[in-house]
Amino acid sequence: MSIRFDSVTVAYDGNVVLDSLDLTVAPGEVMALLGPSGSGKTTALRAVAGFVRPASGRVLLGGRDVTDLPPHRRGIGMVVQQYALFPHLRVEDNVAFGLKARRTPRAEIRGRVAEALEMTGMAAYARRYPRELSGGQQQRVAIARALAVRPAVLLLDEPLSALDARLRSGMLAELARLHRELPDVSILYVTHDQMEALTLADRIAVMDKARLRACGTPRELYRAPTDAFTASFVGNANLLPVTVTASGAALGGAELTVDTAGAAAGARATLCVRPHLVGLGDGPNRLTGTVREIQWRGSTHRLHVEVAGHPVMADLPELRDPPAHGAEVALHFAPEDAVLLAAGVGGDDH
Numbered sequence: 001m002s003i004r005f006d007s008v009t010v011a012y013d014g015n016v017v018l019d020s021l022d023l024t025v026a027p028g029e030v031m032a033l034l035g036p037s038g039s040g041k042t043t044a045l046r047a048v049a050g051f052v053r054p055a056s057g058r059v060l061l062g063g064r065d066v067t068d069l070p071p072h073r074r075g076i077g078m079v080v081q082q083y084a085l086f087p088h089l090r091v092e093d094n095v096a097f098g099l100k101a102r103r104t105p106r107a108e109i110r111g112r113v114a115e116a117l118e119m120t121g122m123a124a125y126a127r128r129y130p131r132e133l134s135g136g137q138q139q140r141v142a143i144a145r146a147l148a149v150r151p152a153v154l155l156l157d158e159p160l161s162a163l164d165a166r167l168r169s170g171m172l173a174e175l176a177r178l179h180r181e182l183p184d185v186s187i188l189y190v191t192h193d194q195m196e197a198l199t200l201a202d203r204i205a206v207m208d209k210a211r212l213r214a215c216g217t218p219r220e221l222y223r224a225p226t227d228a229f230t231a232s233f234v235g236n237a238n239l240l241p242v243t244v245t246a247s248g249a250a251l252g253g254a255e256l257t258v259d260t261a262g263a264a265a266g267a268r269a270t271l272c273v274r275p276h277l278v279g280l281g282d283g284p285n286r287l288t289g290t291v292r293e294i295q296w297r298g299s300t301h302r303l304h305v306e307v308a309g310h311p312v313m314a315d316l317p318e319l320r321d322p323p324a325h326g327a328e329v330a331l332h333f334a335p336e337d338a339v340l341l342a343a344g345v346g347g348d349d350h
């Protein structure tokens with residue numbers, strides 16, 4: 001079932017924390033809401049669930065205006081941030097909670113609880129209390145509880161934030177599997193973790209300061225970001241302040257060949273180059289600078305090089321012979337691997 005924000009604005013005490021959000025999640029789509037703390041992600045979710053009332057705008061589910069409906073009549077499953085399970089209830093009763101609230105017949109509750117626990121791999125834990133479970137298992141129960149109501153729309157608010165990196169990547173794979181089993185369920189997935197968004201989402205909506213900054217497929221946002229904020233939030237980015245020239249862009253004394261996409265010569269702009277697309281040594285779009293920092297990361301080396309007063313990061317396959325601290329090195333990148341952004345570094349975008 002589709003989820004649509006139609007110019008939704010939410011304010012607390014006159015403070016706008018969600019500003020005219022327009023966004024549509026297609027039926028069966030996984031949309032990640034990605035953004036820094038306080039950008040309005042949870043608020044957007046709460047507006048869909050019905051826990052907060054928009055000051056203006058409408059929320060539509062499957063084309064139906066639900067703005068005035070109470071939460072339990074919206075057909076939504078939600079996993080809240082910090083997945084609050086009821087500590088005094090066994091796993092099975094936690095999972096049954098939403099069904100009881102909806103006055104589902106008892107016999108049906110039993111079947112649905114079993115099904116939801118089965119899907120999340122928690123069938124063997126039905127009689128336990130939350131305190132007898134690991135963090136990852138509690139997480140699964142929270143998801144089972146949301147699935148038990150057979151929602152057409154699933155809202156997940158940082159569902160994996162309490163887990164360590166290993167468990168998180170396991171749960172990510174589980175969520176992807178769950179979605180394959182429930183292909184019609186639309187998922188709105190809040191995270192501030194770009195890896196989660198890149199891995200799981202069909203599209204990513206980037207939030208910043210109560211506003212939607214950009215929305216697109218992970219690939220679009222990664223390969224062709226439209227603004228500096230999105231570039232640095234979806235993946236790592238070198239953001240270089242350049243001046244547009246007749247044939248490309250200039251950084252310090254270096255003349256670079258890049259697609260200026262019609263920007264006027266003389267204009268200030270930001271050049272986005274992904275660190276893993278920066279090479280060491282001579283090549284097209286050569287930059288020279290001083291090595292300020294070398295980090296060995298197992299399979300890669302990250303070089304921090306100061307170029308004309310600006311930091312440039314290069315992620316390189318592990319170097320046999322890494323340059324010394326303070327050495328002068330040349331870096332390069334292919335013209336097609338750079339994206340020119342209109343906004344200046346340090347301007348309104350930061």
Ligand SMILES: Nc1ncnc2c1ncn2[C@@H]1O[C@H](COP(=O)(O)OP(=O)(O)OP(=O)(O)O)[C@@H](O)[C@H]1O
Pocket residue numbers: 012017035036037038039040041042043044081192
């Ligand atoms: N009940 C409330 N009363 C007043 N202000 C609130 C309330 N809930 C949220 N806010 C404010 O609204 C803004 C957006 O909050 P929200 O919870 O949507 O952010 P978020 O993007 O989910 O952040 P995080 O990543 O930290 O969870 C914040 O500045 C927050 O302080």
Ligand SMILES: [Mg+2]
Pocket residue numbers: 041042043081157
């Ligand atoms: Mg939040």
